[in-house]
Amino acid sequence: MSAEHTTADLAEALRISPTVRLGDDVEPGWRDAIAAWARSRDLEITGPEVTGRAATLAITTTPGNAAGAAWVHSPYAGVEHLAPALPGHVLLTRTTGTMPQRIAEYVLAWVLAERWQTARYVADSASATWDPSDPPAPPGRNGTVVVGTGAMGTAIARTLATLGHHVTGLSRSGRPDAPFDAVLPLGGTPDPSALDGLDGPGVDVLVLALPHTPQTTGLITPEFLRAFDGVHLVNIGRGSAVRTDTLLDAIATGHVRHATLDVTEEEPLGPSSPLWRRPEVTITPHVSGLTLPSDVVAGLDAALSQVRAGVRPTSAVALDRGY
Incomplete structure (x- = not known):
């Protein structure tokens, strides 16, 4: 029918x-x-x-x-x-x-907060510390990869592009989409070598905007994350896309410098999770797209x-x- x-x-x-x-x-x-x-x-x-x-x-x-x-x-x-x-x-x-726009605002807020070291300055303010050493540096890279080019990923790409980000999308079809500078096919798993040939700046931000399906579970593999050099990973899709152990390993080896997670593999995230104890991880309780x-x-x-x-x-x- x-x-x-x-x-x-x-x-x-x-x-x-x-x-x-x-x-x-x-x-x-x-x-x-x-x-x-x-x-x-x-x-x-x-x-x-x-x-x-x-x-x-x-x-x-x-x-x-x-x-x-x-x-x-x-x-x-x-x-x-x-x-x-x-x-x-x-x-x-x-x-x-209105969820796509609110999620895009969330991503923008945390990308800027991490780049501008807001957590450090909030702590300094609370302790009456004046420390102008090691100020936030201008971005040396402004490339962003968004995995998932649906309504959420498209809104994110459009918003980050206004800051001058060169945004590459990864999708199942690889079909071009206007807010993205380029869209590459995902295939069975994201191919890290596909990122090597991209024109444009090095990748500074990696956004996961994937739904939860059998195909997306564990889609972000250790091999894929090894293609990045100190990237800021933001996950606003589903926590199942990247295993906790995979993410922690990528942080420990320097491929991910910071992870902002609105979604996690386990929800609610239990107090025993090692994610809570990593200073390179910021967790919000699944609130980006209420x-x-x-x-x-x-x-x-x-x-x-x-x-x-x-x-x-x-x-x-x-x-x-x-x-």
């Missing part, structure tokens, strides 16, 4: 039975906003407690709440729990909203308009790829 035919069938199903199941996993603070949106679009909203009745659209993050729905919408950007569990004919959409209720409603509304027009939503997820 073609995507176009599936979308047309879904549009008809919404016309005949415009029922929305709101999963019990949806944030309590979002439920009123989603319910108000559904009513404004002539959709009947129900909860997971309503049994014996199919819903055309399910808004949820869990397969159990999605059962029987022809369309499932994730209120978050991540769909790693949904995509592998849904039948192939189901339309899965996700929420991005989803807002307005993002969820806007994402749903855009997808609904496209479905009703017989168009596959731009927020649709390829179930076989997981993004």
Whole structure:
């Protein structure tokens, strides 16, 4: 069955039975906003407690709440729990909203904070220390590699380019994308030798903007990190992309000079993790791209308009790829 035919069938199903199941996993603070949106679009909203009745659209993050729905919408950007569990004919959409821009701001903030040694000056200020020795040096390199060129990676590239960064993207397809100076194919694993032939400055920043899929788990290998010389690694995608031991080894050998991690292999990160005790590591608790209720409603509304027009939503997820 073609995507176009599936979308047309879904549009008809919404016309005949415009029922929305709101999963019990949806944030309590979002439920009123989603319910108000559904009513404004002539959709009947129900909860997971309503049994014996199919819903055309399910808004949820869990397969159990999605059962029987022809369309499932994730209120978050991540769909790693949904995509592998849904039948192939189901339309899965996700929420991005303003998240890409906020994640880009996060990356920009920490790239500048690390370069300008803000942690050192905050500590000096707290101890009333005036120490002008070893001031922040002008960047000798302004090359950035972004692994993952989706909505998040694209926003990051666009933002860092405004500072003069030469941004190279690594993606599954290697397809050129305007915010990037170049895009190289990932292949099975990132090929470190591919970076050797890049025109432009040495790489100073490495950003991981990958979703969690079986293919991206452990994708950033020790061999890949050895291609870099004292890079600042920032991970805003999923912690599974780089193993903790791999990262610690890259720090110990100088291939990574600092790691800013909004995501980690283990979440929440336990107090016994060695990452907490490395001064070269900065950890934030998965806050770079928090989803807002307005993002969820806007994402749903855009997808609904496209479905009703017989168009596959731009927020649709390829179930076989997981993004």
